[in-house]
Amino acid sequence: xEFVVISLLNGIxxxxxxxxxxxxxxxxxxxxxxxxxxxxxxxxxxxYFAYQISAWLGFxxxxxxxxxxxxxVGAAVERYGLRRAHRFGHVAELLFTFGLAxxxxxxxxxxxxxxxxxxxxxxxxxxxxxTLFSTDFPIYKGFMMLIxxxxxxxxxxxxxxxxxxxxxxxxxxxxxxxxALGHNVPRIFMLVFGGGTALAGLAGVIGGNAFITExxxxxxxxxxxxxxxxxxxxxxxxxxxxxxxxIGCIQTxxxxxxxxVTDVFALIGVTLPAGSQVxxxxxxxLAPVLPYILMVAILIFRPxxxxxxxxx
Amino acid sequence: xxxxLLQRLALAAGAVLISGSALAQVKIAYxxxxxxxxxxxxxxxxxxxxxxxxxxxxxKGGVLGxxxxxxxxxxxxxxxxxxxxxxxxxxxxxxxxxxxxxxxAAHSLIDAxxxxxxxxxxxxxxxxxxxxxxxxxTNEQCSFWHFRFDANTEMKMEAIxxxxxxxxxxxxxxxxxxxxxxxxxxxxxxxxxxAKKRPDVKIVGEDLHPIGKVKDxxxxxxxxxxxxxxxxxTGNWGNDLSLLVKAAKDAGLKARFxxxxxxxxxxxQAMGASGEGKVLQLTEWHDNVPTKSTEKFxxxxxxxxxxxxYFYYLRVNTMTEMVAKAMNTAKSTDPKxxxxxxxxxxxxxxxxxxxxxxxxxxxxxxxxxxxFTKADGKTVxxxxxxxxxxxxxxxxxxxxxxxMPTSCIMERP
Numbered sequence: 172x173e174f175v176v177i178s179l180l181n182g183i184x185x186x187x188x189x190x191x192x193x194x195x196x197x198x199x200x201x202x203x204x205x206x207x208x209x210x211x212x213x214x215x216x217x218x219y220f221a222y223q224i225s226a227w228l229g230f231x232x233x234x235x236x237x238x239x240x241x242x243x244v245g246a247a248v249e250r251y252g253l254r255r256a257h258r259f260g261h262v263a264e265l266l267f268t269f270g271l272a273x274x275x276x277x278x279x280x281x282x283x284x285x286x287x288x289x290x291x292x293x294x295x296x297x298x299x300x301x302t303l304f305s306t307d308f309p310i311y312k313g314f315m316m317l318i319x320x321x322x323x324x325x326x327x328x329x330x331x332x333x334x335x336x337x338x339x340x341x342x343x344x345x346x347x348x349x350x351a352l353g354h355n356v357p358r359i360f361m362l363v364f365g366g367g368t369a370l371a372g373l374a375g376v377i378g379g380n381a382f383i384t385e386x387x388x389x390x391x392x393x394x395x396x397x398x399x400x401x402x403x404x405x406x407x408x409x410x411x412x413x414x415x416x417x418i419g420c421i422q423t424x425x426x427x428x429x430x431x432v433t434d435v436f437a438l439i440g441v442t443l444p445a446g447s448q449v450x451x452x453x454x455x456x457l458a459p460v461l462p463y464i465l466m467v468a469i470l471i472f473r474p475x476x477x478x479x480x481x482x483x
Numbered sequence: 484x485x486x487x488l489l490q491r492l493a494l495a496a497g498a499v500l501i502s503g504s505a506l507a508q509v510k511i512a513y514x515x516x517x518x519x520x521x522x523x524x525x526x527x528x529x530x531x532x533x534x535x536x537x538x539x540x541x542x543k544g545g546v547l548g549x550x551x552x553x554x555x556x557x558x559x560x561x562x563x564x565x566x567x568x569x570x571x572x573x574x575x576x577x578x579x580x581x582x583x584x585x586x587x588a589a590h591s592l593i594d595a596x597x598x599x600x601x602x603x604x605x606x607x608x609x610x611x612x613x614x615x616x617x618x619x620x621t622n623e624q625c626s627f628w629h630f631r632f633d634a635n636t637e638m639k640m641e642a643i644x645x646x647x648x649x650x651x652x653x654x655x656x657x658x659x660x661x662x663x664x665x666x667x668x669x670x671x672x673x674x675x676x677x678a679k680k681r682p683d684v685k686i687v688g689e690d691l692h693p694i695g696k697v698k699d700x701x702x703x704x705x706x707x708x709x710x711x712x713x714x715x716x717t718g719n720w721g722n723d724l725s726l727l728v729k730a731a732k733d734a735g736l737k738a739r740f741x742x743x744x745x746x747x748x749x750x751x752q753a754m755g756a757s758g759e760g761k762v763l764q765l766t767e768w769h770d771n772v773p774t775k776s777t778e779k780f781x782x783x784x785x786x787x788x789x790x791x792x793y794f795y796y797l798r799v800n801t802m803t804e805m806v807a808k809a810m811n812t813a814k815s816t817d818p819k820x821x822x823x824x825x826x827x828x829x830x831x832x833x834x835x836x837x838x839x840x841x842x843x844x845x846x847x848x849x850x851x852x853x854x855f856t857k858a859d860g861k862t863v864x865x866x867x868x869x870x871x872x873x874x875x876x877x878x879x880x881x882x883x884x885x886x887m888p889t890s891c892i893m894e895r896p
Contacts, residue, residue, distance in 0.1 A: 174709035177734075181701045285518035285557075286526055287722070289790065299735065306708055307735030382698035383722055387519055391698065426702035427709070429688065455690050455706075456662065 173304035178423050180303075184312045186419025187319035188381075191374035192392060193399040193411045194326065195367030201406030202343055202363045204261070205253065208268040211393035212275035213368040217241045217375025218384045219283055222290035230293035234376055241372025246365030253364070254357065272389065279386045287385035315377050322373065323412065330408075339363060398466045404479020413477055418462045425458040432457070508550045509816050511579040511611070511806075512572035514565055514592065517557035520695035524584055524721040527748045527792040528613070528799065529555045532581070534784055535803040546810045551803070553581070560584065560695065562591035569595050573608060578818050581802070583614025583633070584720070586664040593620065596628050604896070609818035613802050616718075616743075617664045618672075621843040625891035628818070630825055630844045632802040636665070636718070637887050639765050640672035642850050642880045643741055647714075648680040655687040657712035657738070659703060661723055662691035669718035669743075687712050695723060700730035707731075712738050720744040725753035732757035739763065745855065746770075746795055746874060751867035758855040759872055767834055768797035769853050769874040770865035774833040781865075793868055801832040801848070805839070819896060835882060843891035850880040 196210045220240050224233035248271065256267040292311050299307040330336040342349045342359050350356045379388070399418055403410030433443050433450045443450040469476060513532055516525040532553040540551045554577075556568040565588040572580060582592055589612055600607045610629045612620065618637040620629065634642075647653050658673050660666030670689055677684050687710040690703060697703075704727075707715060715738050719727055724744055731740070732754060738761075744750065745764040754762055768774075770781060781794035809824035810816055827841040837848040853874035858866035866873040 174705055177705045177708070178702060181699075181705060185699060280518070286522035286791075287520075302735065305735070306705070307733065309733040312733075383726065385520065385522070388698075391696065423702040423705075426690075427706045429706075453690075455692075459693055459696065 173306060174427060176303060177306050177308075178427050179420065180308060180312070182420035182423035183416060184315055184419070185423060186416035187316055188374055188378055189392075189395065189399050189419055190412050190415035191319050191322060192371055192378075193396045193403070193415060194323075194408060195370035196396055197400050197403065197406055197408060197411045198370075199364055199367040200400065201408075202339065203360050205264050205268065205364075207367075208265065208393075209248075209271035209275060210268075210368070210371055211389040211396055212272045213241050213245055213371040214375040214378065214392060215279060215386070215389040216244065216275060217372030218290065218379025218388060219279060219288070219375075220372070221376040221379060222283075222288050222384055225290065225293075230296075237376045238369045238372040241375070242365040242369030245368025245372075246361050248368075249361045249364035254361075272393070276386055276389060283386075285386060287383050290380045290384040292380045311381060315381060318373070318377055322370065326370075326408070335362075395462060398462045400476075401466050402462075402469050402476055404476025407476065407478040410476055410478030418465070421461055421465065422458055425454050425461050428454045430454055508552045509546045509579075509810065510552045510554055510577055511581055512556050512568075512575075512577040513553045514556045514558045514568045514572065514580055514582045514588075515584045516560035517555050519559045521560050521584055521721045523748055523791075525555075525557075525560075528583060528796065529553065530788055530792045531784075531794070531796045531799040532803060534780075534787075535800045538780065538783075539800055539804050540807045546807050547814065547816065549816075551807055558582070558588055560588065562587045565591050566595045569599075569608075573599065573606075578607070578816070579609050579611065579806075579821075581611040581613055583612060586615040586617035586620065586668075589615030589617065589620055590624065590664065593624060593626050593629050597626050600628055600896075607818045607896075609822055611802055611806060613796070613799055615665070617668050619664075619668075621845040622890045625843050625889070625893055627822060627844070627893055627895050630822070630839065630846070632798045632805075632846045634767065634848065634850055634885060635845060635887075636668045636672055638885050639743060639850070640669070640676050641887060642852065642878075642885060643716075643765050644673070644676040644680050645880075646852050646878050647677065647684070647741075653681070653684055653714045653739075655685050655710070655712045656714045656716055657688040657690075657707045657710055658686065658716045659688075659690045659692070659707070659727070660718050661694035661720075663694050665718055666691050666694070669716070673716050692723075695721075697723065698726065700727045701734060703727070704730045704734045704736055707738065708734065708736055714738060715740045717741070718743050720747060722749065725749040728758065728762065729753040737761075741765075746853075746867060748792060748795065749868075751855070751870050751872065754855060754872075755870055756872065759857060760854060762855040763852060763877070764855075764874065765850060765852050767801075767848050767850055769851060769876070770794075770867065771853070771863055771874055772834060772851055772876065777833040790868070797832075797834055798846075798848070801830070801834075801837060801846075804832075805830050805837075837882060840886075840889075842893065843889040844893075845889065847882050847886050849882050850885050851876050852878040852880075 192214055196207055199205055199207050217237050220237035221233040224236055256263045296311045296314050298310050300310045300313045301308050338354055342356055346356050399411055399414045403414030432452045436443050513529050515528055516522055536551045536553055556572055558565040558568045569592060582589055592610055596608050596610050612631045614633050616633055616635045618635045621631055658670045660669050674686060740762045742764050745762050746769055784794040809821045813820040813824040825839055828839045830837050835849040837846055839846050853876050855872050856863050856875040858871055858873045863873045863875045
């Protein structure tokens with residue numbers, strides 16, 4: 172019981188962080204049709220900016236300023252890079268974001284070095300929030316959940332309850348009509364891209380010190396974010412939310428299970444030859460692969476994802 | 484414009500001249516991760532070697548009147564990249580290499596060095612291993628061209644299980660490790676030796692996780708907790724260890740940790756007060772083992788490099804001094820001559836007399852089991868990484884007692 176509850180909490184915390192990362196990606200995709208390969212790089216930039224600001228001013232200003240800075244960088248990338256690449260079609264865009272990811276990593280190497288930086292959890296968030304059964308739940312994890320849920324609510328309110336949200340939604344499906352009504356659609360695109368990258372930046376601010384801030388952090392989450400978006404359905408915010416939590420929990424629980432691959436196959440009546448390499452693997456060892464297996468399965472059986480609108 | 488070009492040419496010519504005179508130095512290629520998840524560990528090691536070469540060798544006359552120098556080659560922690568870096572080092576004229584972070588990379592390097600030396604008997608290369616502890620490297624896979632300066636996992640587990648044998652409070656052990664050669668060996672020897680010495684102890688869980696990839700160990704800690712383990716055995720190093728103990732601290736896990744590397748960079752800080760009385764390590768030395776001159780060396784080192792690196796690897800100093808001594812005794816920097824001089828060498832290291840066993844090229848040295856304790860200025864004189872907590876010796880194993888038999892059948896040139 173203790174194990175289930177704690178694992179659930181761990182899974183949800185991780186899932187919410189994934190959602191913060193993937194919400195921006197899915198927003199950008201649904202608005203602009205751009206699969207932003209550099210999205211995780213903005214996550215990394217968020218962590219490094221927050222590290223730098225917290226070294227000068229402290230954690231709290233960093234929490235506020237770093238995502239805004241990342242958003243500004245994102246908006247500039249859209250305005251002066253992507254918009255030009257856009258003229259040459261989707262392949263050019265894709266290659267542009269792909270190259271951007273490498274560029275950001277190299278810049279991080281040059282500015283902050285190849286090793287990890289000492290970006291720490293602030294003292295006031297370092298401690299135990301509550302003790303469940305006999306396991307402590309750290310304040311910082313609660314804080315991460317709070318920020319993620321707060322962001323989810325704010326994003327939902329922005330998209331459905333405000334004028335700008337209305338225009339964004341309209342531009343999503345009928346950009347020509349919105350433009351004809353006198354709205355500056357390119358600027359909306361820039362805002363969405365900036366906003367999406369700012370969300371990734373925010374995830375970096377709180378993920379960077381919860382885990383570790385190093386030049387490899389973008390590559391470490393880059394692929395899992397795409398899994399979330401594909402499983403949830405390209406362009407679906409709700410889908411991304413469900414998929415994030417699902418993948419968070421799958422990873423957490425699969426680590427906790429002590430069954431082997433042999434046991435799993437036994438469930439469906441297949442006996443694996445004893446002593447083979449595969450038969451000896453445990454589900455725990457397979458945990459990092461499971462999200463990708465899920466992605467492949469989704470692509471085969473339900474290509475539009477859990478809640479995706481279109482078939483592509 | 485023309486002036487600039489001339490300037491550049493002059494600079495380039497100067498650089499060639501300088502590197503030309505640098506050839507008069509004895510250079511050792513340090514092939515270890517300088518980028519990626521273990522960059523902090525790799526960089527700490529390189530600083531250690533550079534400092535050791537400067538202070539312990541070059542300031543005392545150097546090697547055959549020349550300077551000893553360590554040059555970093557980034558293998559990104561990967562066995563494949565290690566071979567590429569080895570090739571690069573050989574192309575640049577290096578005849579000596581050292582590596583330590585990762586037995587996978589060490590396997591790959593031994594293989595490549597053996598092949599290279601068989602094909603190029605006039606340009607042989609010698610490999611000094613300062614930290615890759617997979618026992619096979621000095622048993623089945625042993626090589627004349629490889630010397631190991633750290634105790635291997637078999638020796639370490641023998642010492643740790645001897646200690647566990649006497650501690651009857653240990654009832655349930657959980658083994659967690661990195662999923663590669665080293666993690667597998669730690670798990671194997673833990674089980675083998677505990678089964679012999681403490682058959683009553685139950686192994687309640689055994690997990691291997693991808694190396695350098697896990698950023699949040701909370702799910703693993705939840706599993707350890709659920710297993711009811713009172714003791715965790717791990718060979719993890721670098722961030723894989725500091726994040727593990729950090730997650731244990733966050734969840735308030737009460738179990739004791741037996742580790743190889745808890746004194747290593749970043750881990751004492753990650754543990755802080757929560758590691759007190761709970762985290763043990765087995766090393767050849769720690770800050771509170773009295774020495775003749777290392778106390779000052781360590782203080783100077785920490786002053787110079789902290790917080791990017793703290794002095795931790797005594798064996799790096801031992802290795803640097805032994806290699807220099809071997810070159811001076813052999814009156815040569817030819818790898819084969821150096822190897823022959825290193826074999827069977829007895830050396831008064833700062834942790835006691837050490838011996839390079841000829842039959843498998845494994846260094847025999849004293850070992851210490853220590854526990855993380857509040858620094859008190861007396862037995863725990865020095866704290867680690869400014870945490871206020873340091874290492875206190877619980878047991879020491881003499882050089883003679885640390886020896887284990889080897890199955891090495893060495894091919895000698």
